[in-house]
Amino acid sequence: MEETQPLTRSPPSRNTTSTKPLPPLESSYEQKSPSARKVAAPMPEQQKLVREQKPPRKLMNCARYVLEVTWLPEFTSLILAIIALVATVILLVSRRDKPQPDWPSLLNINALIAIFSTILKAALLFSVSECISELKWIWFAAPQPVSDFDRFDSASRGPWGAFLLLLKRPKSIATALGSLITILSLTTDPLAQQALRFTNCLLPVEGSSATIARTNNYTVGAFGLAVGQPLVSVAMSAALYQGLLDPPPNASTVISTYCQSGNCTFPHANDTAYTSLAMCSTVEDISRTISGNGSDDENLQYETYNYTLPSGLFLPGTKVLTTSVISSGSEEASKPLLSIEALMVNSNCSGPASQSQGNCTATPFAIRATLSPCIHTYTNVSYSNAIFSETIASTTKVPFVSDLGYFTLAGAYPALPSIDCTPSSSRGGYRTEAANTLPNGVRYHNDPSVVANDANTLYYDRSCIYDFSYGPTTGLETAFRQIFFGTIASTSTVSIPRGLTSQPIGDAWMLPLYAGGRANISSTERYFQGLATSMTAAIRDNGDVIGSEPARGTVIASQTCVGVNWAWLALPIVLLVFTAGFLVITVLMSSRFRRVGGREGKRGKEAGRRAWKSSSLPLLWCGIGDKIRDKYDGFDEVEKMKKTGDGFKVRLERQGGQEGGHSKPLRDGKSRWMLKEY
Numbered sequence: 001m002e003e004t005q006p007l008t009r010s011p012p013s014r015n016t017t018s019t020k021p022l023p024p025l026e027s028s029y030e031q032k033s034p035s036a037r038k039v040a041a042p043m044p045e046q047q048k049l050v051r052e053q054k055p056p057r058k059l060m061n062c063a064r065y066v067l068e069v070t071w072l073p074e075f076t077s078l079i080l081a082i083i084a085l086v087a088t089v090i091l092l093v094s095r096r097d098k099p100q101p102d103w104p105s106l107l108n109i110n111a112l113i114a115i116f117s118t119i120l121k122a123a124l125l126f127s128v129s130e131c132i133s134e135l136k137w138i139w140f141a142a143p144q145p146v147s148d149f150d151r152f153d154s155a156s157r158g159p160w161g162a163f164l165l166l167l168k169r170p171k172s173i174a175t176a177l178g179s180l181i182t183i184l185s186l187t188t189d190p191l192a193q194q195a196l197r198f199t200n201c202l203l204p205v206e207g208s209s210a211t212i213a214r215t216n217n218y219t220v221g222a223f224g225l226a227v228g229q230p231l232v233s234v235a236m237s238a239a240l241y242q243g244l245l246d247p248p249p250n251a252s253t254v255i256s257t258y259c260q261s262g263n264c265t266f267p268h269a270n271d272t273a274y275t276s277l278a279m280c281s282t283v284e285d286i287s288r289t290i291s292g293n294g295s296d297d298e299n300l301q302y303e304t305y306n307y308t309l310p311s312g313l314f315l316p317g318t319k320v321l322t323t324s325v326i327s328s329g330s331e332e333a334s335k336p337l338l339s340i341e342a343l344m345v346n347s348n349c350s351g352p353a354s355q356s357q358g359n360c361t362a363t364p365f366a367i368r369a370t371l372s373p374c375i376h377t378y379t380n381v382s383y384s385n386a387i388f389s390e391t392i393a394s395t396t397k398v399p400f401v402s403d404l405g406y407f408t409l410a411g412a413y414p415a416l417p418s419i420d421c422t423p424s425s426s427r428g429g430y431r432t433e434a435a436n437t438l439p440n441g442v443r444y445h446n447d448p449s450v451v452a453n454d455a456n457t458l459y460y461d462r463s464c465i466y467d468f469s470y471g472p473t474t475g476l477e478t479a480f481r482q483i484f485f486g487t488i489a490s491t492s493t494v495s496i497p498r499g500l501t502s503q504p505i506g507d508a509w510m511l512p513l514y515a516g517g518r519a520n521i522s523s524t525e526r527y528f529q530g531l532a533t534s535m536t537a538a539i540r541d542n543g544d545v546i547g548s549e550p551a552r553g554t555v556i557a558s559q560t561c562v563g564v565n566w567a568w569l570a571l572p573i574v575l576l577v578f579t580a581g582f583l584v585i586t587v588l589m590s591s592r593f594r595r596v597g598g599r600e601g602k603r604g605k606e607a608g609r610r611a612w613k614s615s616s617l618p619l620l621w622c623g624i625g626d627k628i629r630d631k632y633d634g635f636d637e638v639e640k641m642k643k644t645g646d647g648f649k650v651r652l653e654r655q656g657g658q659e660g661g662h663s664k665p666l667r668d669g670k671s672r673w674m675l676k677e678y
Contacts, residue, residue: 071587071611074127078583081123081576088116088192089569095562099203109562110196117192120572121185124579128185131586132156132178133614138593139172156614159183174585181578188572195568201561202263210264210383210553212390213256214276215543216415216462218373219469231475239538240479240531244509247530251278252388254537259555262386266553269417271393273381274551276415276540277466279337280374280395281532283367283525290343290364307364313341320345320504321514323484325477326368333399333438336370337407337473338480342524347517365519369528371535373398373407373468383553398466401444407468408445410435415463416551423458433462462547468539483509 095101095109103109136152151168154161155178162179170176220233232240248254266273292306292314308314313324321344346363379393398407410433412421423435435443435458443458445465504514515523590611612618 071583074130074583077123077126078580081120081127081579084116084120084123085569085572085576088113088120091116092195092562092564096564097201097561099201099559099561100198110193113192113196114189117189117572120192120576121188124185124188124575125182127579127583128178128181129156130613131582132162132175132182134586134590134611135172135175135178137612137618138589139175141593155179155182159186174582174589177578177582178586181575181582184571184575188575191568191571195565197563197565198560199563200558202556203559203561205261205555205557208260208555210259210266210555211257211550212266212274212381212388212553213540213543214274214415214548214551215540216277216465216547217467217469217544218277218539218542219467219471219544220542231478232472233538233542235542236472236476236535236538237479239534240483241509243531243534244483244512244527247527248533248537251533251536251540252390254534256541257383257388259383259386259388259553261555261557262383263556263558264383264553265556266381266383266551267417268379268381271379272417273378273390274416275375275377275413277398277468277543278374278376278395279371279532279535279539280397281369281371281525281528282336283369283521283528285521286341286366286368287364290366307343307345309341309343309366311341313343315343315345320347320517321506321510323510323513325481325484333401333442334397335400336372337468337476338371340369340480340484342367342369342513344514344519345517346519367521367524369524371528371532373466375409375413375466376536377413381551381553398468399438399442399444401438404444404470406470406473408466410443410445410458410460410465413464413466414461415547415549419461419463421461421464423460425458427459433460433465434458435460435465463549465547467547 091109091112100109132152133156136149136156139148139152151161151165152175155165155175159182162182166176166179166183170179220236242248286309289310290307292308306315311324311326313322313326315322321342323340323342326339326341343364343366346365375396375398376392377394377396378390380389380391382389396409396413398409400407410423414421427434433445435445437443445467504511504517506514513519513524513527
């Protein structure tokens with residue numbers, strides 16, 4: 001048997017000087033190129049060690065897949081746009097009709113709106129840009145002009161490219177919609193700012209309050225002053241003469257108020273703002289009770305009259321007006337504070353000529369006027385532009401209690417709407433003031449130490465009881481008798497020479513009552529109403545410390561407030577809705593194109609490609625030669641293109657020319673730029 005020889009290499013060439021034996025199989029394997037080697041599988045222990053030493057690439061690959069292959073970034077961007085728009089709306093709603101917030105100087109509401117609108121625009125443009133880029137690949141599924149690729153690419157980069165693409169009137173409605181959204185997205189910033197406007201508004205001023213004088217009690221009178229002083233206070237004396245000579249149009253113009261800004265509001269409940277003690281007047285025409293006549297003696301310089309009232313008031317001699325304070329009975333609950341009768345002769349002249357000749361007709365006229373304490377309930381209280389106004393909603397007369405000698409009333413007349421005037425049968429809590437009942441059922445204030453605690457006694461909150469006490473009652477009676485010469489024997493009169501009826505002679509406070517010889521029921525009502533109004537202001541301004549809590553309101557001042565024009569947000573909302581629809585449409589078209597463009601692979605029918613969107617790598621890979629594509633695998637996903645592209649480098653070179661050190665001409669004799677692997 002022939003002996004086996006050891007395996008050797010083939011004979012060397014003629015230039016070889018020595019012959020070497022073939023290396024062992026293992027050595028021969030190690031000398032092969034790295035691409036041809038096969039690494040032996042490690043042992044199980046080695047596999048475990050290798051897995052522990054490798055970085056967590058699976059998680060990283062999953063994240064890259066989600067970001068680059070799926071549409072999650074675009075939908076996330078859409079959600080971010082929705083959040084930005086909702087944040088804008090919430091900000092505007094929360095600051096609407098409110099002053100500008102006191103934020104740091106570097107941040108104001110305009111800046112915040114600008115930030116939200118910028119986020120909205122950026123989020124919209126990102127989603128739309130990716131969708132237009134994906135539509136570019138779908139568009140070239142069929143033969144298309146090469147220039148369309150550049151138009152799509154420009155449209156995905158900004159509004160100008162989108163505008164140029166629209167000029168070409170693309171056949172794809174989705175592409176036109178995306179281009180239109182890109183162009184209109186430029187308006188989100190100015191429209192968001194336009195929705196914000198600033199106006200002047202009246203808002204409460206913190207730390208300030210408004211007040212209006214009111215009172216439940218008035219006790220300033222004869223007992224409150226020193227010996228030798230007038231029987232009424234100085235303020236009331238001034239109010240009497242002001243009311244007679246220059247009466248205010250209403251108490252609102254003369255009472256004490258405080259409103260720092262000139263604009264204040266006061267709370268109302270059940271159309272009621274507050275109540276206060278006041279003075280009320282009535283006037284009755286009693287001309288029907290006049291008796292007597294006048295003299296027609298032409299030889300007299302002054303005309304004489306003989307008119308008399310049942311009370312005994314008469315016109316003496318040549319007088320044309322006389323007044324008197326009369327008694328109305330001290331035991332009556334309806335007794336007024338003051339009752340005055342006025343008897344006068346009006347002069348009716350047909351003209352200046354008749355007046356100068358004394359040809360005027362004399363007509364007697366008489367009234368009875370009363371002044372009584374009362375309770376006014378006020379409503380429609382306003383203080384605007386430094387003008388205060390209030391409306392008297394109702395009036396309640398305060399009865400005279402003969403046992404006490406003054407006017408008092410207790411009941412459901414709360415000083416302020418927040419006060420509970422429900423009485424209690426026992427003293428306790430804030431209901432500490434006793435009230436008894438008159439024969440007519442009206443309750444009045446009294447001291448429980450004077451009146452026995454029986455079933456007729458109830459207890460009220462002090463703010464539900466009103467007193468016009470004995471001091472001012474007696475003081476004003478005396479004052480009025482001095483003003484109106486309060487006896488029948490001594491009357492206050494006005495004399496008028498014959499033929500000069502427009503120039504009466506008499507006391508200054510009586511002349512407005514005579515009204516130039518043209519007095520009537522309306523003019524006398526205004527006369528005594530002016531007196532009552534002036535007295536009401538004095539009562540409200542000088543009430544007792546107890547029970548004279550003023551009505552309090554809120555001071556409001558003009559401030560710069562935030563206003564909203566919601567119509568300007570309509571377009572951003574529409575853009576957001578269209579972007580959402582555009583994104584959904586693009587995803588559906590991309591999915592359909594992927595299914596139609598599939599290929600047979602190891603796993604059967606697989607996706608032809610993933611969503612390439614705005615990546616530039618598909619263009620590069622589609623333009624490389626067959627040799628490179630055959631060398632590498634995996635060109636249906638951007639992720640695989642990136643991985644494969646990391647393993648080699650390319651350079652843009654001119655083939656067929658002299659540049660770049662390459663002079664070999666191409667077959668067609670031309671030169672062109674191509675990507676060459678290095």
